[in-house]
Amino acid sequence: MNVQPSSLTRPPLPEALTAALSARFGDRFSRRPADLEAHGRGESYHSAQPPQAVCRVASTDEVAAIVTLCAAHRVPVIPFGAGTSLEGHVTAPYGGVCIDLGGMNRIVAVRAGDLDVTVEAGVTRQQLNTHLRDQGLFFPVDPGAECTLGGMAATRASGTNAVRYGTMRENVISLTAVMADGTIVRSGGRARKSSAGYDLTRLLVGSEGTLGIITELTLRLYGIPEAVSAATCTFPDIASAVGSVIMAIQCGIPVARAELLDARTIQAVNRHFKATFEELPTLFFEFHGTPAGVEEQARQVQDIVSASGSGDFHWASGQEEANRLWHIRHNVHYAVQGMRPGAQVWSTDVCVPLSQLTDLVRITQDDVMAASFFISTVGHVGDGNFHLGLIVDPKNPDELAEAAAINDRLVKRAIALDGTATGEHGVGVGKRKFMELEHGAGVAVMRALKQALDPLGILNPGKVLPDA
Missing domain, CATH: 3.30.465.10 (Uridine Diphospho-n-acetylenolpyruvylglucosamine Reductase; domain 3)
Known part of the structure; x- marks a missing residue:
């Protein structure tokens, strides 16, 4: 049977396949419910869709052996790394065998x-x-x-x-x-x-x-850079913060990191990390280079943000404080989720040309303020990429519908500005419906590539390409 995204079928695994996998992999082959559940979801609102078996592999040859067997039986294979994906990449809507590559760690x-x-x-x-x-x-x-x-x-x-x-x-x-x-x-x-x-x-x-x-x-x-320095600065509004980063990039200042956290995100950060940031739109900067180069970059950025309305420019006092800043930024997902225990984060992920970013962020704030649930705004604004974190109850259909409408409007605005539905999270199952809007006739070319390289449709089916 050719596995196609248009028909959600989960026939039982062929006994010959399970016997062959069990014989080769021993206790690294599992059909235990807990293992299947753990390998059927990422870190997002997407519902779990467990595979029918999991194989933990230790080499490329073992991966090839599993794929060869699954191809012979027309059974899907789903690769799995750490399970941190945000768009349902590791779900198994058609069942099949999950290949866990976490043990290939040399x-x-x-x-x-x-x-x-x-x-x-x-x-x-x-x-x-x-x-x-x-x-x-x-x-x-x-x-x-x-x-x-x-x-x-x-x-x-x-x-x-x-x-x-x-x-x-x-x-x-x-x-x-x-x-x-x-x-x-x-x-x-x-x-x-x-x-x-x-x-x-x-x-x-x-x-x-x-x-x-x-x-x-x-x-x-x-x-590793000879010198690394970090700083934060606050702004009266998001548009001023974003505009200052765009100006710094356009001036050719080689900023290493420029991260935006809006006032709501800072509120969540203060609550989760017991921090004391002023609850205003905030930029986290990092500069890499020689000591003299870092000092010059920081001075140039400080001049730009001051002209854009920043109320301060606070240097991290040492490496420990700088590390804490980036630990906070990397764990914002959990900080905003903590604003509503039991809820989940629906994380958006659009990217637009740099010159369009300020307007897109400004317009999107109307949706943020009107929403019936908490929404955070964070972004890698130095390259035109930003995220909303919509904190929704996955069991509430009204909230899910509202979140979907907000996400749809954001993605369509981004694509209309010559941007993309996803700057870094990927398509998975969550962004498939936008592929034709973004790529037009290019989707047919993608389908042709998929058909040529995977004619049986067994490789991670139901992801990336929309239903034909």
């Missing part, structure tokens, strides 16, 4: 002279950076959560450092992936540029496990 090779590293897909960014620290190197892509690098590549993640260092798209040099028939493919070598054939790396980065399952990556590395 750092294969660090090549300091070439500023690159090869890792297995289950390595987390924190694990990698801890390993690299003594060599004076780091990997900069930083979504905040304890994500696996394979999952970050699959969703084309970015985060707080993207304004300076780029996203996963710019930082994956090459990768190894298992295709829908079990073939193992390496997308390229380690050269920093190549004109040889189609760019399979860029094709698979961001494909969310629908074209191939990423098992190994070669990534760019960077030298």
Whole structure:
């Protein structure tokens, strides 16, 4: 049977398949309800849809063996990293076998002279950076959560450092992936540029496990900056805060991070972390470089924010305070969720050209203020990306309908401004309905690619592409 998103079917797993997987993987093959439930959801409002079995793998060859078996039986396969996704990427609407890559956590090779590293897909960014620290190197892509690098590549993640260092798209040099028939493919070598054939790396980065399952990556590395400084500043309104960041970027100041937290988010932060920030729209900045360069960047930004109405410019007093600032920013999701115990965060994720960001944020605040539930606004405003955190009761259909309407209006505004429905979270199941609005005839090309690379439709079905 060809697994298609148009018919939600969950036939039982073939006995021959379960016997083969059980024989090969032993206790790493599980059909226990608790394991299935844990592998059927991410960290979002999307309902859990558990797989019918879970296999914990230790190598690319094991992934290939599972995919080969599942292809022979026309059974879906769903890759799973750390379960931190926000758009339902790891749900199993058609059942099937979840491949848990978390155990593939070897750092294969660090090549300091070439500023690159090869890792297995289950390595987390924190694990990698801890390993690299003594060599004076780091990997900069930083979504905040304890994500696996394979999952970050699959969703084309970015985060707080993207304004300076780029996203996963710019930082994956090459990768190894298992295709829908079990073939193992390496997308390229380690050269920093190549004109040889189609760019399979860029094709698979961001494909969310629908074209191939990423098992190994070669990534760019960077030298740890000689000097790092952080600062915060408050503004009377969100538009002034966003406008000041845009001006700093347009002036060519190489800001490493520029993060916006609106007054409601600061309120949640103060409550959750027992902090004492002034409850106004606030920017968190970070500057990287030489001591003199960092000082100059900060002085230039301070002049810009002062002219934009900032009431202060507070330097982090040391590395400990700077680390605390970014710990807070990375855990805002949990701070805003704490404003309504028992509720869940519906996190939006639009990105627009920098010149359009101020107007979009300003217009969106009308929806924020009119909503019947708490909404936070945060953003990586240095690259035009911002999020609403809608704190909704997932069992209340009226609230879900209201949240969906707010999200729809936001996404449609962003696309109308030449932006995108998702700057970093990915499509999953949550953003499929916007793909045709954003890409038009390009969706047919995507479907053709999917059909060519996964003719049986077994790779993470029901994600990315809308129903035909």
